[in-house]
Amino acid sequence: MFWLGFDDTANFSVPTSPGDQYGGEVSYGVVSGLILLLWMCVLVAVGSVDSRVMGVGYTEYRKITDSGIGLFAAVATIMFLLKLDVARGYLILTFGVGIASLLFARMAWRRWLKRHRARGDYSSQVVLVGSRSSIRHISEELAKQPWAGYNVIGAALAQDPRDSGVLAIGDVPVVSDFNGVRQAMDIIGADTAIITGADHLDPQRVRELSWELEKGEYSLVMAPSLTDVSGPRIHSRPVAGLPLMHVETPRYTGLRASMKRTFDIVGSALLILLLALPMTVVAVMVKTTSPGPVIFKQQRVGLDGEEFLMWKFRSMRQDAEQQLAQLDAADRINPQNVLFKMKCDPRVTAVGRVIRRYSIDELPQLFNVLLGSMSLVGPRPSLAREVAQYEHHVHRRFLVKPGITGLWQVSGRSDLPWDEAVRLDLYYVENWSLTADLLILWRTANVVVRGSGAY
Template identity: 55%
Template sequence: MPPRARRCSRRAPTGLPRGCGAARSSRVRRMGERRGDGEGGRHALRSRAHERVVGAVGVARAADRPARARVGRVRRAARVARTRRVGHGVQWVAARHRAQLHGRVGRRDRAVDDRAAVVRHAFVPGAGCGGAGVPLDRGRDDPGVRRRRDRGVLAEARHRARVHSARVPLGLLVLLASRWMWRQWLNVMRRGGGYSSRVLLVGSVDSATSVARQLARVPEAGYRVVGACVHGAGVIDRLPGSNVPVYDGVEHALQTMRDLGADTVVVTSSDELGPERVKSLSWGLIPGAEHLVVAPSLIDIGGPRIHTRPVAGLPLIHVETPRFEGRKLVAKRIFDLVGSAALIVVLSPVLAGLAVMVRMSGDGPVLFRQERVGINGEPFAMLKFRSMVVDAEARLAALAAERRDAGNTVMFKMKDDPRVTPIGRLMRRFSLDELPQLFNVLRGDMSLVGPRPPLVRELSAYDTHVHRRFLVKPGITGLWQVSGRSDLSWEDTVRLDLYYVENWSITGDLVILWRTARAVFGSQGAY
C-alpha cells in the first residue's frame, strides 16, 4: 500500500464526544462491508470522511472551552490596561504580547486552525484516501500560519493604540482651548473693573505709590486699588502719578476699608507698621470676607525665583539669585542656533525678495551695518536691511534738535522720520528690516530673545543699574519689543529689559516669540 494511502487509512480518533454521529457512521460502514456491494463501499468511504470531520471538530471544540475562558481573562486584562493613563496603547500591546508568549491566546488560535485544517483535509480535492491530503496539525505548526496570526495581533494592537492615543491629544487641545477662552473673557472683565478684589494700601507714601503703579500695569491680576492709608498724608490727597485717594492714619485702616467697600488690605513697608500692628490688623478682619496681603519691597521678581519658607513663625521669602552660566546658557545657545538656522531656511525667499526691493529702491548697499553694544559691553556689527537714505547718519544731528516723542529721551525715534525710504517704511511697519539679524544670532553676537542692543552713543545716558542689560546677549526681540516698542517711556524700557535679564527662561523665550508674531502684524510702536 502506498505511504499516502497508509496515512489516509488511519482510524478515526477514539474517545469522541457524545452526539457527534460517529457511532452511527461506524455501524453504517460495517453494514456496507458485510454486504460487499459497491454502494456499501462508497457509503463506507463517505462515512469515514464524515467521521473524521465530525470527530476532529468535536475534539477541537471540547479542547477550546478552557482556552476561550483564558482568552476572556486576557482580554479583560487588556481592557484594564487600555484605561491607564496616556500610555495605555503601549500597555495594551505589551499585555497582548505577554499573553501570546505564554500561550494563552495561541491555544485558541491553534484550535481554530485545527478545525480549518480538518475541513480542508476532508473536502479539498485530493485530500481523501489515496489523495494528497493536508495533515491535521498543519495550522498548529505551519510557520506561515503563525506569522500571519502574529501580524494580525500586532496590526490590531497598533490600530487600537493609534485610536486611543489620538483621543488624548484631541481632548487635551479642547481643554487648553476652553481654558484659554475663559482666561481671555476674565481678562476683559477685569480690565473693566469686574471680578477683581478691591484693595486698600496701608503703608508709606513711597511704598504705596510703587505698589499702586505695579498693580495698575497688570489689571488682569485682579487687584483694583481703591484707596491708600498712609502716615502723614495731610498735604496730599492723591498718590503721585495716579488717581488713588489718600487717607491719613494707618490706625484707621479697618474703618477706611469698610467705608470704601474694600475686601483686601495690602500692607506695604512702613516704619509705623510693626509686627504687633500688622498682627492686630489681621485679627480685625472678617474671616472669609476680608483678606490680608503683605507686599515686600522687592519688585520685578519672577515667580519661579521666589520660595516662601516659615522659620520660627517668620514667613521668610527666599529669592534665588539669577545665574548666567551653566546648562541653561548652553540650552539657550542651542535653541538660538537651531531656531535661527531654521528661520533662515524658511524665510530665504522673503530675504531674497526684500534684498531685490532694497536694491531697486535707490543707490546704496542692501545691508546696513551699525555698531551696537553686546554682552559684557563688547561692540559688534549689527545687520539690518537699509531702510533709510545713504546719508542718514549725517542728517541725524540736525534732526536731533527737532521735536520728537517724549518717551524716547535716550533712544532717538521719530514717527515721521524724513530719512526713511518708502520701501523702508513698509519694512519697518512689519519689522522686516531686522530679519538679517538672524545671521548675527547664527554667528553668536545676538540671541533670538533678549534686551535691545543699544548704540554706543546711548551709554553716556545710562545709570549704573542699567548696565545689567549687558549680562546677557541682546536679542532680535524681547519684552520691550512686544510691549509697545517705541511707544514706551525710557523707564519702562529699562524695567522690562532688566526684568528679562533677571528672570529669563526657555519657556519665557517661547512666549515672547509667540507675542512677537502678534506684535509684528499689529505694528504697534513700529516706526
C-alpha cells in the same frame, strides 16, 4: 481626545503571578477618557487654576506645560509596565495637541479677562496700607497693569505724624489710619488689604489685622520692597515664625543657558529656511528702489559689553548716518530718550517704511542668532553712543545676549518711554526662562501683524 479611535482597541497584559499573565483589550476611547480625567486632576493639583496665578504672568503657562510633560512621562511609564500596547503616535499626538490646546484656551480666556479687568470687573477691591511713599509707588505700579486684577479704591496710612491731615495720595483717597483698616474695608466695599511697607507698622498690629480679616471674605497681601522679580525666583521659608522670602539669584550659565542656545540655533535655522523666499524678495526690492547695499551693518553692544556686527535690511538712505546730526531733536518721539526715534524720519525710504513697520528689516538678524552674537529673545541691542549715556544699573542688560525681540518689543516698541523700556529689559534679564521666551515670541507675532509702535 475621544476622536482618536472609538473603534480601535489597545492590547494589554498584567502579570498576576510568576509565569502567568492576565490580558485583554481596552478601547482607545476609555484610555482617552482616563487620561483626560487624570489630566484635569493634575492641573488642579499643581495649582494651574489657582486665582493667584491665573490671568497674569508666565507661571500659569509654565504649570500647564510642566504638568502635561510630567503626565506624559507618567502615562508612558505605566503603559510600559502594564505592557499596554498603545500606539506611540497616539500618546505623542494626544499630549502634544492637549498641551497646545490648553495654552491657546488660556490665552484666549486671558484676553477676555484683560478686557473686563480694564473696566474694573473681576478684580479685587484693594485698600493699600503703609506710608505715603510706599502707597504711591504700589498704586502707580498696579495702575500700569489693571489686568492683574487689583483695583485700588482706598488707602490707610500708617501711624506716622508726618501723614496727619493727608486726604489723598495721588488719585487714591485716604479712608482710614492703620487701626481702622477692617472697618474702612467694610464701608467702601474692599475685599483685599495690601501692606505696602512696614517701616511704621507694629508687627503685632499687622498680625492682629490678619486675624481680623479672617472673620470675613478678605485677603491680606504683603508687598515687599524688592520689585520686578518674578514668582519662580521667590521662595517663602518660615523660620521662628518669620515668613522669610528667599530670592533666587538669576542664572546665566549651565543647563538652562544651553537649552536657550539650542533653542536659538534650531529656531533661527528653521526660520531662515521658511523665510528664505520672502527675504529674497525684500532684498530685491531694497536693491532696486534706492541706491546702496541691501544689508545695513552696524556695530552694536552685546553680551558682556562686547561689540558685534549686527545685520538688517537697509531701510534708510545710504547717507543716513551722516544726516543724523542735522535732524531736529524737536521731531523726536521723546527728546529725553537715550534712543533716537522719529515718527517721520526723512531718511527712511519708501520700502524701508513698510519693512520697518512690520519689523521685516530685522530678519537678517536671524543669522546673528545662528552665529551666536544674538538671541531670538533678549534686551534691545544697543549702540555704543547710547551705552555711554547709560546709568550704572542699566549695564545689567549686558548679562544676556541682545534679542531680535523682547519685552520692549511686545509692550509698545518705539512708543515706550526710555525708563519703561529699561525696566522691561532689566525685568527680562532678572527673570528670563524658556517658557517666557516662547510667550514673547508668540506675542511678537501679534504685535508685528498690527504694525504698532514701529517707525
